[in-house]
Amino acid sequence: MQIIWRGQSFFQILTVPxxxxxxxxxxxxxxxxxxxxxxxxxxxxxxxxxxHSDHNNVKAVQGSPFLIDGPGEYEIKDVSIQGIPAFxxxxxxxxxxxxxxxxxxxxxxxxCHLADFGQKELFAEQIExxxxxxxxxxxxxxxxxxxxxxxSKIIGQIEPKxxxxxxxxxxxxxxxxxxxDKFLRALGEKASEPLPKLTIKEKDLPEEGMKTIILRAx
Numbered sequence: 001m002q003i004i005w006r007g008q009s010f011f012q013i014l015t016v017p018x019x020x021x022x023x024x025x026x027x028x029x030x031x032x033x034x035x036x037x038x039x040x041x042x043x044x045x046x047x048x049x050x051x052h053s054d055h056n057n058v059k060a061v062q063g064s065p066f067l068i069d070g071p072g073e074y075e076i077k078d079v080s081i082q083g084i085p086a087f088x089x090x091x092x093x094x095x096x097x098x099x100x101x102x103x104x105x106x107x108x109x110x111x112c113h114l115a116d117f118g119q120k121e122l123f124a125e126q127i128e129x130x131x132x133x134x135x136x137x138x139x140x141x142x143x144x145x146x147x148x149x150x151x152s153k154i155i156g157q158i159e160p161k162x163x164x165x166x167x168x169x170x171x172x173x174x175x176x177x178x179x180x181d182k183f184l185r186a187l188g189e190k191a192s193e194p195l196p197k198l199t200i201k202e203k204d205l206p207e208e209g210m211k212t213i214i215l216r217a218x
Contacts, residue, residue, distance in 0.1 A: 001107050003135065003198040005215035007036045008054055009167050011113065011137060012043070015106040017078035025079070025104065026065065027113050027137075028055040035174035039218065045076055049115030050088065050099040054175075070100055080105040084129045088145075089118040096144070103130060108202035112158070113137045116145045116167070122157045134205055135198075136160035139167035141177030148178060148186040155187075161205045163212045164198070170217060180214065187212060 002014040009028040016022050026043035030036065034054045046065040048056050058067065066076050071083040082103045088096035099115040112133045122130070136158055139145035145167055146154065155163055169177040184191055194216035 001109055001111075001200055003111070003137075003164065003200070003215070004196075004218055005164070005166065006039050006041065007170060007217035008034060008173075009049070009113070009116065009137075009139065010039075010055075011166070012041050013104065013111065015079065017106045021078060023077045023079050023106070024063070026061045027102065028115070029057040029060040030054040031057040031060070033174070035172045036170065036217070045079065045081070047081070047083075047102050047104075047113070048100075049102065049113070050097065052116070055116065068102075078106070082129065084126055086115065086117055086122075086126060087119050088116050090120050101126070101130065103133070109134045109200070109205075111135045111137065112160070114139060114154070117154070118145055120150060122154055127157055130158060133158050133160040134202075135162045135164065135200070137164050137166055140165045140180070140183040141168035143177060144175070148183040151183060152186045155210070159210070161210060162198075162200075163210060164215055165212070184212070 004012040008030045011027045013025040024043045025045045026041050027047045038060050042063040043061050043065040046061050046067050048069040071085045074081040084101040086099050086101050087093045088099050102113045104111045140151045168180045194214045
């Protein structure tokens with residue numbers, strides 16, 4: 001499996017669920033008005049967590065993908081996907097509405113994309129639905145989502161093996177978010193050299209503890 005960060009909450013996941021079957025997933029493509037360059041991405045499956053312009057630029061994704069934009073259970077091209085309802089803010093959606101958390105299972109790995117999660121913490125039923133997670137994609141930039149302190153708490157609720165932060169301040173980003181360094185300080189970690197992508201198999205997962213991986217927006 002390969003995980004590529006395109007900036008903000010936009011990810012591309014390349015997986016081979018069966019021999020000679022390759023699948024490309026895109027999650028939350030952003031629009032030009034965010035200030036970042038919109039990359040050229042082709043996908044078989046497109047996941048949209050909520051209907052905001054920095055997450056729902058469907059036209060940016062080529063290849064006529066199968067669109068999923070809400071809660072439910074899906075099995076597409078031998079990739080298992082579950083959409084779990086959540087709130088965009090601490091007021092149970094009264095400020096910014098709802099979002100959909102997605103879990104993606106393929107190649108013996110389970111990835112969770114937390115969308116623009118804004119709750120103070122996960123509810124018990126959300127934790128149960130998410131289940132055991134290998135790789136967690138979590139927003140850390142605050143204001144529109146959880147910030148570094150809340151993210152640290154939610155990581156403790158999920159206990160993933162690998163954490164990849166997203167939705168934080170980047171050069172040219174037109175919205176003001178918290179820095180990646182603030183999140184790393186909350187975890188008691190130092191910045192590491194960002195990777196262009198994460199290439200991983202089930203056997204590569206940490207046997208103990210949790211690993212934070214920083215990706216460079218591509």
